[in-house]
Amino acid sequence: MILKEKELFEQVDFELNELYETIIDDIAQQKYSIVDTFFNPAEVDLLRSTLIAKHKEDAFKKAAIGNRTNELIEKSVRGDFILWMNEATAEPAESIFFEKVNDLVQYLNRTCFMGILHKEFHYALYPEGTFYKRHLDTFQNDGRRKLSMVCYLNNEDWTPENGGELSIYTNNNGKEEELKIYPLPGRMVIFESQELEHEVKTVRVPRLSITGWLKTR
Numbered sequence: 013m014i015l016k017e018k019e020l021f022e023q024v025d026f027e028l029n030e031l032y033e034t035i036i037d038d039i040a041q042q043k044y045s046i047v048d049t050f051f052n053p054a055e056v057d058l059l060r061s062t063l064i065a066k067h068k069e070d071a072f073k074k075a076a077i078g079n080r081t082n083e084l085i086e087k088s089v090r091g092d093f094i095l096w097m098n099e100a101t102a103e104p105a106e107s108i109f110f111e112k113v114n115d116l117v118q119y120l121n122r123t124c125f126m127g128i129l130h131k132e133f134h135y136a137l138y139p140e141g142t143f144y145k146r147h148l149d150t151f152q153n154d155g156r157r158k159l160s161m162v163c164y165l166n167n168e169d170w171t172p173e174n175g176g177e178l179s180i181y182t183n184n185n186g187k188e189e190e191l192k193i194y195p196l197p198g199r200m201v202i203f204e205s206q207e208l209e210h211e212v213k214t215v216r217v218p219r220l221s222i223t224g225w226l227k228t229r
């Protein structure tokens with residue numbers, strides 16, 4: 013009885029969210045969506061400071077390919093350094109991050125029955141000269157990865173000369189197209205993990221981000 017009332021209440025409580033609806037439409041039509049101000053400048057600053065502080069503590073490690081238990085470090089494939097985030101011990105900036113992500117996940121589950129039950133996120137730092145070769149995020153042997161999310165934490169003065177663009181390869185009626193996305197601060201890119209191959213072009217100045225996956229059971 014109590015559960016039923018709660019469900020009803022949740023339905024009444026439901027509010028259409030324009031931004032989320034755009035994301036859902038984009039993904040349905042083109043398998044990806046780009047949101048330019050998912051995080052506001054103050055949030056980006058806080059998250060960037062948190063990333064830099066943790067990096068100074070030497071908490072980052074060389075990113076590997078393979079999944080978390082079956083890692084292989086391969087510099088010719090990817091050159092970034094990563095640190096997995098822990099929601100249970102989140103710092104203030106990270107709590108804001110997870111609040112936003114959880115809100116989106118809840119909306120996706122309610123409106124699209126996406127069945128997202130798990131998520132995993134890591135900070136990433138690409139030092140000058142590094143890249144991540146073209147890949148599919150499910151080559152990590154994790155078929156549960158449904159949506160990939162990347163949030164950029166670079167400085168306001170980021171320019172195209174800095175390199176490090178994310179290239180997403182799309183298929184337009186059998187013709188492959190390369191979509192270049194600049195890692196602008198506050199920008200969030202979300203795409204279908206099992207569908208779209210992508211790569212990070214060589215960076216010319218350190219490139220900061222949070223990358224993660226929304227996963228089914």
Ligand SMILES: O=C(O)CCC(=O)C(=O)O
Pocket residue numbers: 136144149162177178210211212221223
């Ligand atoms: O940082 C990006 O733009 C993409 C990163 C990526 O493809 C990955 O970590 O799997």
Ligand SMILES: [Fe+2]
Pocket residue numbers: 147148149160210
């Ligand atoms: Fe990727």
